[in-house]
Amino acid sequence: MRKNRKYDGTFKEMVVKEYLSGQHGGYITVAKIYDVKNVSQLKKLVKKYHEDPTSLHRETRGRKKVCSKSDKTKEEFLQEQIDYLKMENTILKKWVELIKENN
Structure with a gap:
């Protein structure tokens, strides 16, 4: 072979x-x-x-390299955390509204 x-x-x-x-x-x-x-x-x-x-x-074979936290700049990492927390906050607000509507 x-x-x-x-x-x-x-x-x-x-x-x-x-x-x-x-x-x-x-x-x-x-x-x-x-x-x-x-x-x-x-x-x-x-x-x-x-x-x-x-x-x-460009090499296209194999798995793509997974970006680790150390590869990102501190600003990028913090911005991702902010975006995640905003999303989580929005979900929780909607959840509270749904609970109030059902009661």
């Missing part, structure tokens, strides 16, 4: 630009020259490049 290859962003961009230049022909030829195992992978890279050229440099 072979392992999946991981291409870096500069390699991806180079291969896509080589295909788009049209010097070597189609997908199959460019894939053989640069040893890209699957032609459909090259097609996906070209499509991503047309949508957003910078997307080739």
Whole structure:
């Protein structure tokens, strides 16, 4: 069983630009020259490049990094707490109103 290859962003961009230049022909030829195992992978890279050229440099595989409290600035953390407490306060006010209506 072979392992999946991981291409870096500069390699991806180079291969896509080589295909788009049209010097070597189609997908199959460019894939053989640069040893890209699957032609459909090259097609996906070209499509991503047309949508957003910078997307080739972003890693999209695997789980997303969960933002911890230490990654946030103190202001962001405090603002989140304020927003949460405001929401909680609003809910409690509505709950009290409902209790008064039922009694």
